[in-house]
Amino acid sequence: MKLWLFGLYGIVGSTAVVGERAIKKGLSDTTGLVSELPIFERLKDYAPLDFQFGGHDIREIDKNLFQIVEEHWELNQHFDYRILLKLKEDLEKIKAKKGTALNCGEGVLEELKPLSTLEDEGLTLKEIVERLEKDLLEFADNETVAINVASTEPTPEFDPEYHATLEGFERAIEEDRRDKVTASMLYAYVSLKNGIPFANFTPSVSSSIPALKELAERVGVPHAGNDGKTGETLVKTTLAPMFAYRNLKVLGWMGYNILGDLDGKVLAHEQNKRSKIVSKDKVVGKILGYYPYTITEINYFPSLQDNKTAFDFIHFQGFLGTKMKFYFIWDAIDAIVAAPLVLDIARFLLLAKKKGQKGVVKELAFFFKSPMDTDEYNTHRQFEILKKWFEALVSS
Ligand SMILES: NC(=O)c1ccc[n+]([C@@H]2O[C@H](COP(=O)([O-])OP(=O)(O)OC[C@H]3O[C@@H](n4cnc5c(N)ncnc54)[C@H](O)[C@@H]3O)[C@@H](O)[C@H]2O)c1
Numbered sequence: 001m002k003l004w005l006f007g008l009y010g011i012v013g014s015t016a017v018v019g020e021r022a023i024k025k026g027l028s029d030t031t032g033l034v035s036e037l038p039i040f041e042r043l044k045d046y047a048p049l050d051f052q053f054g055g056h057d058i059r060e061i062d063k064n065l066f067q068i069v070e071e072h073w074e075l076n077q078h079f080d081y082r083i084l085l086k087l088k089e090d091l092e093k094i095k096a097k098k099g100t101a102l103n104c105g106e107g108v109l110e111e112l113k114p115l116s117t118l119e120d121e122g123l124t125l126k127e128i129v130e131r132l133e134k135d136l137l138e139f140a141d142n143e144t145v146a147i148n149v150a151s152t153e154p155t156p157e158f159d160p161e162y163h164a165t166l167e168g169f170e171r172a173i174e175e176d177r178r179d180k181v182t183a184s185m186l187y188a189y190v191s192l193k194n195g196i197p198f199a200n201f202t203p204s205v206s207s208s209i210p211a212l213k214e215l216a217e218r219v220g221v222p223h224a225g226n227d228g229k230t231g232e233t234l235v236k237t238t239l240a241p242m243f244a245y246r247n248l249k250v251l252g253w254m255g256y257n258i259l260g261d262l263d264g265k266v267l268a269h270e271q272n273k274r275s276k277i278v279s280k281d282k283v284v285g286k287i288l289g290y291y292p293y294t295i296t297e298i299n300y301f302p303s304l305q306d307n308k309t310a311f312d313f314i315h316f317q318g319f320l321g322t323k324m325k326f327y328f329i330w331d332a333i334d335a336i337v338a339a340p341l342v343l344d345i346a347r348f349l350l351l352a353k354k355k356g357q358k359g360v361v362k363e364l365a366f367f368f369k370s371p372m373d374t375d376e377y378n379t380h381r382q383f384e385i386l387k388k389w390f391e392a393l394v395s396s
Contacts, residue, residue: 124176
């Protein structure tokens, strides 16, 4: 199958490519891939773990993917360098195309410069869409999935005139209303319009606006999102049900996250950070059915690079009104927990397409912090839902 990554040169996107290639060449095993669990064995009949990659980015597009991964490696040493050397020839063949940074916020404009974007060429919105579409279609075949792993954008104000219906969204493009669309919306638009299943691994709005949901339904293509559930939120949504099952009352939950690297730099900007905080913050209340006091913070900590650390403190009340405390520290390499999910999501979405599913695939909520069109945030239940959905599809 083929996978197009918007944000290919980021650490998540590039690590997904390295991981898939390393497994294919027998340099690594499949640990970390949900789709390789024995219960999902039949997935290989529909979407084998065998990918070709392409994508868009907005920086360093004169370089190839090997050079980019080397740069990430210099800063992070996130896997055994011998793996990278053995993949050199393969990775050198992969090059990103120029994408768009429309309404991506100060974080992206300042921290990622110098940028190479389509809007710098003086193109209209319609021409930008045509270029994105051309790149994607030159690459795509019937078994292609596209995933957004680009930097987090600020959340745009919802404008019913342009975001509520497909007609309105396409009018925004025709009228060159650059103030109304963001890069992540355009990426979802070009993918879905062309029948390519799409996932949004970021908290950006992307395919979650009604206009694009309508497009997916009309074209008959599946999509999923938002924001990969990889670290602190995965632990939170796995642990919070324990308090609910034992009838313990959570009084407050503080999560303090620090990270470095490009993602951390972009998230250091308030506008870009907001959607991420909302995404991480609301899960506890959704699971408990009430909203305890919460503090959710994300701060840039340069020397950590991609080694994201989260400190969580939970204050809870038990029998006889007694107050108690629980603390945990999550200390992980962000790209290593995120990259396998990108491959998993792609494979499950291709299965969905082959089985004729269209619109939001709610059953993929297990992979996301802010799953679309469902209120199920409990990781345990989400996993059961995923399994049931899978079993039903492969036996249909
Ligand atoms: N565990 C995780 O790492 C994790 C979990 C959930 C979500 N995410 C999200 O995934 C995304 C990628 O994370 P990362 O750590 O790889 O970040 P990164 O900064 O390393 O990579 C982002 C890449 O996207 C590119 N980019 C930025 N704006 C773009 C645009 N408009 N079009 C095309 N490319 C663009 C950047 O140049 C960069 O190469 C972020 O939005 C992050 O919040 C990451």
